[in-house]
Amino acid sequence: MYIAHIRQKDDVKQTVREHLLECKTLSESYGEHLGLKHLAGLGGLLHDVGKYSNKFLCYLTQAVYDPENAPARGSVDHSTAGGKLLFERYHIDGKNPYYQLVAEVVGNAIISHHSSLQDFSNDRLESPYLKRVEEKEVYEFQDIKERFFQEVMSEDKLDKYVEMAAGELQSCLSACKKEDIAKQLYFLTRFVFSALVDADRTNTRQFEDNWKDDSVDSMALFERYDERLERKIQSLRCESDDTVINQLRQKMSDKCAEAADLPSDIYTLSIPTGGGKTLASLRYALKHALKFKKKRIIYVVPFTTIIEQNAAEVCSILGDWTHIIEHHSNVIDADEENEFTEGSYTNQEKVKLARDNWDSPVIFTTMVQFLEAFYGHGSRSARRLHNLCEAVVIFDEVQKVPTKSVTLFNQALNFLKYTGKSSLLLCTATQPALDFVEGRLEIGSDHELVPDLQKVEVAFKRTNMVDMTGEGTYATNELADFAMSQLDKENSVLVILNTKSVVKKLYLELKERNLPVELYHLSTSMCASHRKDVLREIRDMLEKGEQLICVTTQLIEAGVDVDFGCVIRSLAGLDSIAQAAGRCNRHGKQEIKNVYIIDHAEEDVSKMPDVARGKEITARLLRVMEKDKTLFKGNMLSNQAMTRYFKEFYTVQESVLMYPLYSLGTSISEILFSTPFNHPFIRQMKHQLHKQSRTFMSSSFMLASMHFQVIDRHTYTVLVPYDHEAKEMIADLNGKQQIEDLSRLMIKGQQYTVNVHKWEKDLLAKQGMLISYLDGSILAMVDNGYSAEFGLDVNGEGVNSEAYYI
Incomplete structure (x- = not known):
């Protein structure tokens, strides 16, 4: 009996046959309504074919029953066999090209299902995909295929199944414009990969949890x-x-x-x-x-x-x-690269099985x-x-x-x-x-x-924008004076600046003046639960009509329901200014109120290129409008003005929009969506090595994903001891965690996380402020390391990533 998994709590075994067929059914269900039932199902059917080897059987049983003498975890490759089977049987010259494409799309998903999709071509002018499915030797490969055909699906039935998958792929690609086929193949591969990974993890978790059906209508x-x-x-x-x-x-x-x-x-x-x-x-x-x-x-x-x-x-x-689930932070930072041994799960392997799939x-x-x-x-x-x-x-x-x-x-x-x-x-x-x-x-x-829209804009006008950038820049003490002067006219003042460092500096400047009003500070150095509590207090103050000043980064601009009598916004992109204006006289209960645009002298946005470019374009539009008051019908925040702003912004940014990879002289868009005829690495291979591409696809999946980051630098998630509940949750991490416990932690823990850059993490670790849990998968801050005023407070200036939160 060839085994896929051994359940820890009762030693029950799931056979390879059971696992493959159940994953096939799950994968089919993910693709069926898109017309991709067999293309998606093929990944589930063949992904763990490599477990039909005596070597893997010995490896698994030793890992479970004799772990001290077991081979290194992940040392037996069970992912390559399925991709190799598809390539050997269907990627043949003269065969229907859609069969060959099926072998590439599904085969890449199979060989990658414990790591990341492989490159069809890369900057070393190689094809890691071909190295895996064509060149790599798979131990007992002939026996593996025979066992699969005997136990799971006969050769004739597999051929018929692949024929159905090829038909689905052909139908899908036929609906595309010729220039979009490479893009479509990229996304189809990513979709098959997604369906396979989720089916594999879900089926494994369900087996480990004794087949609990918790689906929702x-x-x-x-x-x-x-x-x-x-x-x-x-x-x-x-x-x-x-x-x-x-x-x-x-x-x-x-x-x-x-x-x-x-x-x-x-x-x-x-x-x-x-x-x-x-x-x-x-x-x-x-x-x-x-x-x-x-x-x-x-x-x-x-x-x-x-x-x-x-x-x-x-x-x-x-x-x-x-x-209704919130999902915004990867509380657990699991190692994506190492394959795991189903059976006796380590903490990191339990993390991968935990429910985190948006279902x-x-x-x-x-x-x-x-x-x-x-x-x-x-x-x-x-x-x-x-x-x-x-x-x-x-x-x-x-x-x-x-x-x-x-x-x-x-x-x-x-x-x-x-x-x-x-x-x-x-x-x-x-x-x-x-x-x-x-x-x-x-x-x-x-x-x-x-x-x-134009009539709606006029009816919703509740603020007047006052451009003060022509008067020169404001130092922190001057901005503090100006904010205080507005309290003589309005009960509430909101100051929005572009970086966390100047927000903190202005807050401390105002605090030293011992103002007879409430003073609040907000930034992403505070965890979600902390920010929520501060915003709740601010709303209560606003409703009571009591005097207050709030100093914050742009986190308050979009979607936060607060209603201040006056807003002061540091010069930024026109969209940010419009969103800031939405926090002033929000419900239109008062006469037209002022939103002041100032230029802060001490802000450094050199590491925030989007903000820097937005400031430049907005400043130019303000100067133009100063000369022609009728421009945009006199409304700088109109839909017309916004369209003009974004067109200028994207024109200035045209070379940046495709995610440039300057070190490689190309872009992520180009290395993912190009055909073999115009892919930069394929062209180099032809020119330098005089070789032709031997695959229909050329996408550099792995290379692109390694370079892709939504924010400029990788951040680390840290659990913080904000309140009693957070401290209890961190303390519980010392216990033995079940997979479902980790699933709940991923959701609950998001309220108590702060993202830090590497230099901040290293500094906190050096100061003894961080504790590692679950074999390094979770970082948490010690009890006395979190400030009730500033949150996770690290001295120093780093890259500001206020705009996008993990």
């Missing part, structure tokens, strides 16, 4: 949610005043409900700040999901503060705190996590990609797409639209011109859900 939940939401909207309408703004909010919300009947596509929702975007988009999502049988609703946002607020609001309205009905996540699913390194993030298909995906504050990732973002959305059968809604008051750039977003010109 999404349609039944969505019906219940829809009924509750409609009741909530009716009650809000009964309570609200019959003002012009409230009438417009209701009209826009109703328009979103009507738009739910439109076919799956990409749409924009440009409701101004304070216009009820969260409930309006949720109305669209629920009704659309019910009508078109979408599996889940996924909110993608740039800031964790939006997740914290919006998820809490949605949970409260829908009356469900169980099936809940409603998900709130970040832009970082979304992009990692399509382009990130390793298998953990990629595992989630297939759950983005057949979904309603709402992008809140979509203008915050990282500049270098704009083309990659657009191509991912195009795939979800055409192949993934998802509906995509781009929400923001400041729509970026994503259809203006090269590698454009495939969106129609008439896909805006809000009618008469």
Whole structure:
């Protein structure tokens, strides 16, 4: 009997045959409605064929029953055999080219399912894929194939199955324009990889947990949610005043409900700040999901503060705190590269099996996590990609797409639209011109859900922008004087600056003055739970009309429901200024209030290129508007002004939009989406080595994923002892963790994490402030290392990554 897994608690064995067929069924279910049933299922069917060897059987039994004398973990390769079988049998000259493509797409997913997808070509002018499936020797390979054909599927049936997969692939590629075929092959490979990894991990976890079936009927939940939401909207309408703004909010919300009947596509929702975007988009999502049988609703946002607020609001309205999941931090940093031995699991191996795959009905996540699913390194993030298909995906504050990732973002959305059968809604008051750039977003010109945008803008005008940049720069003490002077006119002042260091400096300057008002500090050095508590206190103060000053980074700008009497914003991109204005007189209860734009003398944004370029373009537009007051109809924050800003921004950035790899003289877009005829490494190989490509695909999967980072530097997640609950959770990590315990920890622990750069991690470790748990998979801070005022406070200036949160 050839064994795939041995259950730890009762020594029950799962055979290779059982595991392969069960993974095949799961993978098929992920691809079936996309017309990719057999293409996805083939990965599940063949991924662990290599376990049909005596060498692996000995290795597994020794690892479980005699671990002290067992071979090194991962020393027996069981991943190559399935990819090699496909290549040997179907990647043959003269054979139907779609059979060869199946061997490449599915074979790469199989050989990579414990690590990261392999390159078909790389900068060393090699093909690691071919080295694995063609050149690498697999011990007992002939015996492995015979056992598979005898126990799992006969040769004739496998041929028929591959024929079906090839037909699906041909149909999928035939629907593409010729220039898009390489892109489609990239995303199809990533999809098959996602389906395989999730099927493998899910089946293994289910076996380890004794086959618990905890699936949820999404349609039944969505019906219940829809009924509750409609009741909530009716009650809000009964309570609200019959003002012009409230009438417009209701009209826009109703328009979103009507738009739910439109076919799956990409749409924009440009409701101004304070216009009820969260409930309006949720109305669209629920009704659309019910009508078109979408599996889940996924909110993608740039800031964790939006997740914290919006998820809490949605949970409260829908009356469900169980099936609505926040996912924004990788609490556990598992090693993606090493294969694990099913059987006696180490802590890191339990981490990989833990449920972290976005299979809940409603998900709130970040832009970082979304992009990692399509382009990130390793298998953990990629595992989630297939759950983005057949979904309603709402992008809140979509203008915050990282500049270098704009083309990659657009191509991912195009795939979800055409192949993934998802509906995509781009929400923001400041729509970026994503259809203006090269590698454009495939969106129609008439896909805006809000009618008469210009009239809506006029009706929602609640602030007046005052440009003070022409008066020179402000030092910290001068800015403190100006903020205090505004308290004579307004009870509440919000100051938003571009870097954490100047925020802290201004806060300390104001604190030294012993002001007779409440003073608050906010930044991403504070964990989510901490920020939530501070924001709750600020809202209470604002509602009571008490005097306060809040000094913060841009984390407060997008989606955070606060209403200040005055906002002071350091010069930045026009979209950031517009979002900052949305925190002033938010509900329009007072006369027009001022938003002051100043230029801070001590800010260093040299390591924040997007902010630096945004400042430059905004300053230029301010100078132009100073000369011509009629420009943009006198409204610097109008939709016209925003379109002009983004077109200039993306034109300046044109070389950056495709994620350049300067050291290699190319870009991630080029090495992923090029055909063998124009791929830079294939061209070099022909010129320097006089060799032709021997694969249809040329994508440099591994190389691209190793270079891809949404923020400029890798960060490490640290659990912090913010409150009693956080301290208890950290203390519990010393105990023996079950897989489901880790699944719950991944969700709960996000409220108590802070992301730090390597230099910060090293400094904290040197100071004895960090403790390592679960074989290094989790980092936590010691009890006395967290500041109630500043959060995780590390001295020194690092790369500021306020814009995007993991």
